[in-house]
Amino acid sequence: MDIATVLGIVSAFGLVLVAIFMGGGLQLFVNIPALMIVVGGTLGTTMINYPLGELLGVFKVVKNALLTKNISVNELITRFIDFAQKSRKEGILALESEIKDLKDEFFKKGIQLSIDGLEPQEIRNVLETEVEFIRNRHQLGAEIFTTMGSFAPALGMVGTLIGLIQMLQSMDDPSTIGPAMAVALLTTFYGAIMANIICMPVAGKLKTRSKEEVLTKEMSIEGIISLSNGDNPRILEQKLLAFIPPNKRETAGRNG
Amino acid sequence: MDIATVLGIVSAFGLVLVAIFMGGGLQLFVNIPALMIVVGGTLGTTMINYPLGELLGVFKVVKNALLTKNISVNELITRFIDFAQKSRKEGILALESEIKDLKDEFFKKGIQLSIDGLEPQEIRNVLETEVEFIRNRHQLGAEIFTTMGSFAPALGMVGTLIGLIQMLQSMDDPSTIGPAMAVALLTTFYGAIMANIICMPVAGKLKTRSKEEVLTKEMSIEGIISLSNGDNPRILEQKLLAFIPPNKRETAGRNG
Amino acid sequence: MDIATVLGIVSAFGLVLVAIFMGGGLQLFVNIPALMIVVGGTLGTTMINYPLGELLGVFKVVKNALLTKNISVNELITRFIDFAQKSRKEGILALESEIKDLKDEFFKKGIQLSIDGLEPQEIRNVLETEVEFIRNRHQLGAEIFTTMGSFAPALGMVGTLIGLIQMLQSMDDPSTIGPAMAVALLTTFYGAIMANIICMPVAGKLKTRSKEEVLTKEMSIEGIISLSNGDNPRILEQKLLAFIPPNKRETAGRNG
Amino acid sequence: MDIATVLGIVSAFGLVLVAIFMGGGLQLFVNIPALMIVVGGTLGTTMINYPLGELLGVFKVVKNALLTKNISVNELITRFIDFAQKSRKEGILALESEIKDLKDEFFKKGIQLSIDGLEPQEIRNVLETEVEFIRNRHQLGAEIFTTMGSFAPALGMVGTLIGLIQMLQSMDDPSTIGPAMAVALLTTFYGAIMANIICMPVAGKLKTRSKEEVLTKEMSIEGIISLSNGDNPRILEQKLLAFIPPNKRETAGRNG
C-alpha cells in the first residue's frame, strides 16, 4: 500500500473520528440497523446492477490497486537494458534463467514468447490483447465503485426518510424528537461517508492505478519487441524513455 | 433470474422493510394516494415521453434481462466445436437435425442460413443487422428506466409539496402537524425507493446484460461464419477464444 | 395525438389534481402572482436565450409532434410497392395523379422530382438537405424545452425565496406563518410541475418523434430513389425492410 | 437589441419586481453587503479563473450580442446578387465604391481581398481563420457567463451560511430571528437571480447569436468566393440558398 493511500485513509477517517470523540463519544454514531440499510442496501442495488462474478472480481482489483506496488519505470528500463546486454552476448535463450524468479507474470509471458521465437508482430498482438482486457477490468472496477458511490447517499436518504416519517407520526413527547431525528440522520451520515470517503476515492484510485499499470505494460511490450528484434541496448533505452516525461527522464537516464 | 439479482432485491428491499418494521410497522408507510401520485405520475410522464409501443416493449426486455440466463461462453465454444467436427465429417447439412431442439433463435437462424448456402458475407450482414437492432432495443430499455428514475423523485417532491402546502394552510392544531408532514414525506420516500432501488439498478442491469448478450451474439456470428467457411475446429476455437479475457480463457480451453 | 400521450397527460395531471382535491380543494393551489412569476419568468429567461422566431416556431413543432400521426412504416412500404408496380406498368409519369391527394409534402416533393426526371443523386441531395433541416428544427425544439425545464424550478425557487424573506421580516403573528409559507412554496410547486410534467416530457417526446419522423423520411428517400431507378418492386421492398427491426419485419412482409 | 431580449428582460425582471412590491416593498430586498458578497465574490472568483483581458473582452462580446442586429440572410443574398450583377457588367473593381459605406467589416475585408485579386483559396483561408477566431471569442464569452452562473449560487450560499451562523450564535431575542434569517436568505436570492435571470440566459444568448453570426459569415465567404470566381448571379444565389432551411428559402427566393 503506497504511502499516500495510508496517509489519506488515516487523515480522512481519523479526522472524522476525532470530531466524533470530541463531541461525546462513538456510541452516538453506531447504529447497526442504520448501517445495514446503507451498506446492505447499496450492495443490494449494486448486485441488481452488475453480475455477481463481476462484483466479486472487483474486490480483487481493488486489493491489487491498493496493495501491489508497480515496478518503477526507471527500474523497468534498467532491467530491460540488462536483458538486452545479456541477450546480445549470450543469445536470447539466456534470458530463460533470468525470468524464473520474476513475479511480474505479464513480463515473464512476453519474454517467454520472445524466447519461443514468435514473430514480433504476433507477440505484440498477444500482449496488447491482454492489456486491453486488463484496462477493461479496471474500468469496470472504477465504474462499479462510482455506481456504489451514487447509490449510497440515496439509500442514506431513504433511511433518513423512514426515520423522519416514524418520528413525525408520534411526536407526543417533545423530548424524544431530538434523539429520534439524530438516529434518522445517521443513515444520511453513513451514506455520505460511504460515498465520499470510500467509494469515490477508491474509484479515482482505480483509474489512476490503471493508467500507471497500462503505461508500464505498454513500456514492457515495447521493450520485449525491441529485445526480440535484437536491438542495441542504447536504442532500446531511447524507445523506453519516450514513455517518460522529459523532466523525469534525465534521472532515468542517469540510473540506466 | 441470476443469483446476484435475487440477493440484491432481497437485501435492498428486505433491509428497508426491516427498518420499517423495527420502527413500528408497515401501516405508517402505506398510503395509496401517495403511491398513486408517484407511480402513476412517473408512468404518466414517461408515457408522454415515449410512444406506447416502446413503453410496453420495455417490459418484455426487462423480463428477458432478469429471467433469461445467457448461454455461457464456454458452453458456446464447446457447442461450436462439436458442430464443426460434425460438419466436417458429415457435411454441413447434418447440422439441420442438431439445431431443431435449440431455444436460441438467433443461433438457429444463423446455422440455417449457413445450411441454406448463403455466402458468409451475406450471413454476416443479416446477423449483424439483427444484433444492431437488439442493441438498440436494449439501449432504449435502459434509457426508459433512466428517464423513469429521474421523474420519480421529481414527482415525489411534487407530492410532498402538495402535502406541505395543505398542512401549512391549516396549522390550527399543532398535534396534527407531525402526522401531516409524515404523510407529505411519504411521496418523497416512494420517489426515492422507486428511483434508487428499482429504476436505476434495472437500467444498469439492462446495460450490463446487453453487453453480455451482444458479446455472445458476436461470438456466435464469428462461429457461424467459421462453420460456413468449413474451418478446422481448432481454428474455430482460436477465433472464439479471442473474445474471452486471457485469465478466463484457460478454463475454456481445458473444457473445449 | 397518440394514445400514450393522452393517457400520460391524464394520469400525470389527473393524479396531481386528485391529490389536491383530496386535501381540501383547488383554491389553495391557485395563486396568480406565483403562477406569473414561474411561467412568465421562465418564458422571459427563455426569450433572452433564444431569438423570438425560433421560440414561436417551437410551438408549431410541438403541435406537430403531439397531434400529427406519422404514417406507419408498413403503410409506407405498401404504398411504395403500389407505386413501383404502377410505375413499371404505366411509366413514372402515371404517379402524378396518385400523389395529388397525399398530405405528406415531403413524399410528394420527392416523387415530383422523380417525375421531373432529376438524376437520383440530385434527388437524394435535395431531400437529405431537407431532412437535415427538419432534424435541426426538432433538436432546437427539444433544446428549448429542456432549457425551459431547467429555468422553471430556478424561478420557482426565486419566488419561494421572495415569499420566505417577506414572511420572515414580519413574523409578529405566528398564526400567519403557516399560510405565508404555503404561498411561498407554491412557486416551487409550480416550477416542479412545469419542469417535470410539462417541459421535460415534451422535450423527450420531441426527441422520440424526431427519430421516428427522420426514419420515415429516410425510408421515403430510399424508396423514391429506388422508384427513380425503376427498381423491381421486390427489390424496393427489400431495401425498405432493412430500416425495420427483424421482429417487426415479418408482419410488414406479410402485409406487403 | 432584438424584441425577444427586451420582452424577456421585462417579463423576467418585471415579474420578480411585481412579486416583491406586492409583498411590501423593495426595501426588504435591498442589502448592499449581501449584494457585494454575491456580485463581488462572483466577479472575484471569475477573475481568478480567467485572465483580465478575456474578462473585459467578454463585455464587448455581450454588448454586440445584445445590441447589434445581424443582417438578415435574405438581405445578404439580395446584396450579393446586386454585387454579382454589377461585377459582371462593370468588373469587380466597380465594387470598391459600393463597399465604402458598409458597416460590416468582415464583408468589406472579403470584397477588398477579392478586388485586390487574391486567389479564391487564399481569400477563403484568410476569412475562415477570422471566423474561427470569432467563434472562439464567442465560445469563451458563453463559457465565462456559464462559469459566473455556477459561482453565483455558491457565493449566495456562502453569504447565507455567514448570516445563519451569526444569527444562531446569538438567539437570545426570538423576535430577531425572523429578520436575521430574512437577511441571510437575501444572498441566496441574489445568487439565484444573478445565475438564472442574468448569467445563464446571457450565456445561452451568446451561443445562439454565435451560431447565427457564424452562419452569416460562412454565407459571406461563399458569396465572396463566388464573386471572385465571377459566377453567374443565378448560381451564386443557388449556393447561398443552400444555407437556409427550405421552408424559409422560398421567401428568400421571392425577394432575391
Added chain:
Amino acid sequence: MDIATVLGIVSAFGLVLVAIFMGGGLQLFVNIPALMIVVGGTLGTTMINYPLGELLGVFKVVKNALLTKNISVNELITRFIDFAQKSRKEGILALESEIKDLKDEFFKKGIQLSIDGLEPQEIRNVLETEVEFIRNRHQLGAEIFTTMGSFAPALGMVGTLIGLIQMLQSMDDPSTIGPAMAVALLTTFYGAIMANIICMPVAGKLKTRSKEEVLTKEMSIEGIISLSNGDNPRILEQKLLAFIPPNKRETAGRNG
C-alpha cells in the same frame, strides 16, 4: 501573479471577511476541529485518489500558473524576428550567445537543438513531445483541483451531520441549540469556501493558463523550425502571426 488574480482573490476573500466582521467578528468563524475535518478530510480523500508524487507536483504547477508571467506573444514574435535576422547575417551559431541569459528553458532547448544541426522534423518531434507532457501535467493539475472541489463540500456536509447528530442527542437546554448548530454549519461553510473560492477557480485558472502556455510553446516550435530552415524574417513573422486573432494581430504587426 497577474493583476486579475490579485483582484479576484482580494475581492472574493475580502468581501467574505467584510461580511463576517460586519456581523460581529471573526472569532465566530474560526473553529480548528471544523477546519481540520474539511481541509484534512479533503486532502485525505484526494490522497487516496492520486499518487503522492502527482499530488505534490500539483502545487508546483499551481505556483507556476499563479506567479509566472508568460512571455507575451508580441514579445515572442519580436524576439524571433531579431534571431532570424542575426541568424541570416552571422549564421545560426551566433544565436548561442543570445540564448545564454534567457530563462525560458523550452525556448533555449529548441534553439540549442537547432544550433546542434538536428533535422527540423526531429526538432519538432522532440519539442512536441515535451509540449504534450506539459499539457498532461496541467490537465492533471486541473483535474486534482476539480476533485478537491467536489470532495470539500461533501466533507463539509459530513462535519455538519456529525455536529447535528451530537446536538440533537442532547437538546436538554434550548439555549445551547443555536450555538451548537452554528458550529455544525461551520464545516459546510468551510467546504463551500474551499470548493468555490479556492479549488474551482484555481482549476479554471490552470486550464486557461495551460491553453496560453501551450499556444506560446507551439508558436515557439513554429519559430524554431522556421529558424532552422533559414526562413526569411518576414516569412517567419507571417507564420507566427497566424497564431494570433486578427484583431490583436495588427498591434503585433506594428510592433514587430
